[in-house]
Amino acid sequence: MVSYLPLWETLSRLGVSKTFLAEAAGITPSTMARFSRNENVSLTTIEKICETLNVQIEDVVMRENQGSLHGTFRPNKHEPVHRWYPYLEGYSRQLVEYELRDRNPGDVVYDPFAGSGTTPLTAVMNGIDGLYSEVNPVMRFISDVKLSCAVHAMDGDIDLSGLRRWRDRIASINFNDINSHQGNALGDFSRFFDADGLVGIQFLRECIDEETDESTKDLLKVVLASIVVPVSLMIRRGDLRFANAGERDKSVLPFQDTTISKIDELLQDLERMEKSEPGAFRFVSEDVRDSNLDECVDVVVTSPPYLNGTNYFRNTKLEMRVLDIIESENELGGFYQRGITAGINNVSSRREYPCLDELELDDLVERLQGKSYDTRIPVMVAGYFADMKQAIDKIRSALKPHGILSFDIGDSQFAGVHVPTHSILDGMIQQAGLRPLGETVLRARRSRNGMTLTQRVMRYVKE
Numbered sequence: 001m002v003s004y005l006p007l008w009e010t011l012s013r014l015g016v017s018k019t020f021l022a023e024a025a026g027i028t029p030s031t032m033a034r035f036s037r038n039e040n041v042s043l044t045t046i047e048k049i050c051e052t053l054n055v056q057i058e059d060v061v062m063r064e065n066q067g068s069l070h071g072t073f074r075p076n077k078h079e080p081v082h083r084w085y086p087y088l089e090g091y092s093r094q095l096v097e098y099e100l101r102d103r104n105p106g107d108v109v110y111d112p113f114a115g116s117g118t119t120p121l122t123a124v125m126n127g128i129d130g131l132y133s134e135v136n137p138v139m140r141f142i143s144d145v146k147l148s149c150a151v152h153a154m155d156g157d158i159d160l161s162g163l164r165r166w167r168d169r170i171a172s173i174n175f176n177d178i179n180s181h182q183g184n185a186l187g188d189f190s191r192f193f194d195a196d197g198l199v200g201i202q203f204l205r206e207c208i209d210e211e212t213d214e215s216t217k218d219l220l221k222v223v224l225a226s227i228v229v230p231v232s233l234m235i236r237r238g239d240l241r242f243a244n245a246g247e248r249d250k251s252v253l254p255f256q257d258t259t260i261s262k263i264d265e266l267l268q269d270l271e272r273m274e275k276s277e278p279g280a281f282r283f284v285s286e287d288v289r290d291s292n293l294d295e296c297v298d299v300v301v302t303s304p305p306y307l308n309g310t311n312y313f314r315n316t317k318l319e320m321r322v323l324d325i326i327e328s329e330n331e332l333g334g335f336y337q338r339g340i341t342a343g344i345n346n347v348s349s350r351r352e353y354p355c356l357d358e359l360e361l362d363d364l365v366e367r368l369q370g371k372s373y374d375t376r377i378p379v380m381v382a383g384y385f386a387d388m389k390q391a392i393d394k395i396r397s398a399l400k401p402h403g404i405l406s407f408d409i410g411d412s413q414f415a416g417v418h419v420p421t422h423s424i425l426d427g428m429i430q431q432a433g434l435r436p437l438g439e440t441v442l443r444a445r446r447s448r449n450g451m452t453l454t455q456r457v458m459r460y461v462k463e
């Protein structure tokens with residue numbers, strides 16, 4: 001399979017936009033779309049690009065396996081254990097494996113923003129030790145269970161009889177018979193489900209209560225967290241929202257079949273796991289800024305929150321409710337102040353700007369103040385960089401001398417003002433005493449107002 005990753009890197013290196021390239025080389029929008037989807041295009045088109053940019057073919061196209069760095073979660077949907085919980089904000093096992101290619105058993109990897117645990121899980125499944133921090137209790141739980149199950153399965157020490165029993169029980173039930181007996185089981189969260197979803201979710205929660213074996217209970221909870229959005233009236237499109245009438249037929253899945261397929265997926269992954277020596281894993285802290293790792297980490301592979309307004313807590317509110325982390329939506333507010341400021345809900349309009357002098361962001365914040373449709377945007381941007389500065393200091397302390405940092409990040413825009421997140425963070429990382437080793441642009445993204453934004457991995461070594 002071909003990949004046009006080199007083209008996106010070349011455009012970024014030359015500071016040329018996709019629109020400019022299309023116009024200058026006379027490439028139609030449909031052909032440009034083929035590039036974005038990594039589909040075949042004619043050699044004549046590639047030649048035109050080479051001529052326009054004055055570059056070689058290898059600056060435009062490569063074979064996928066030459067360096068398949070997937071910056072999205074999508075490839076994980078086919079990967080054992082990684083696939084259990086679909087995390088839109090995650091990256092792929094392949095990306096982590098590429099960053100860990102020179103590592104050996106005994107090395108220690110740390111992800112200060114672990115999300116669904118892609119980094120520590122990839123490390124541990126390759127015999128390398130994985131440490132992680134994660135502030136969202138849902139994501140921490142998912143990572144904990146994935147890691148401990150993978151390790152037990154690799155050791156050949158996992159008992160799946162409990163999960164198999166529940167699978168058979170759920171398959172044998174006629175859920176139509178119990179529909180009428182259900183009330184307002186999830187309080188103000190009931191409105192996010194139709195009758196089938198609500199009955200099913202409540203049934204699964206009762207199974208979990210009844211189960212006495214802790215590891216079977218945890219596996220059932222992962223199933224519950226993984227199916228709760230698919231069987232609800234909600235859909236994840238960037239943020240979590242109600243599916244509209246046109247989307248519902250495809251997006252609202254039946255409880256029973258969805259749950260059984262998910263349990264089968266877990267069983268299959270654990271039954272087929274190759275026996276080998278796993279790495280050890282350890283949860284370090286909720287907030288990376290509370291971590292206290294002192295020069296014990298060989299490599300950090302991570303993707304911090306993107307500065308794009310994503311509310312990492314609200315996006316998992318259904319999971320938080322069904323796992324009994326919250327009881328009502330009002331409790332979500334208490335979580336917004338935790339973690340790195342990255343979404344508008346992390347900010348109150350009365351909140352002061354953090355000390356901008358030190359961050360040298362005055363100019364950017366001033367431009368945002370002039371243009372922003374919401375007064376909280378400049379506060380959010382300043383807050384993000386102030387928080388990230390503290391996180392970077394912790395990452396630096398965690399790394400051994402000569403340790404490596406691989407950092408996946410994208411830039412942003414608000415009200416037409418470009419926020420060069422990658423270069424501001426690059427400045428902070430270098431100031432903290434890490435030397436750049438180069439970067440790879442993974443893909444170009446297009447913001448709603450047409451600005452070209454990029455996702456890239458930046459690499460550093462601790463001097």
Ligand SMILES: C[S@@+](CC[C@H](N)C(=O)[O-])C[C@H]1O[C@@H](n2cnc3c(N)ncnc32)[C@H](O)[C@@H]1O
Binds near residue numbers: 090113117119
């Ligand atoms: C881009 S996601 C990482 C996804 C991860 N690479 C994966 O593959 O699943 C960023 C994560 O950072 C977490 N986070 C935000 N602030 C944090 C903090 N201060 N300490 C630890 N984790 C934090 C968010 O909850 C989110 O899960």
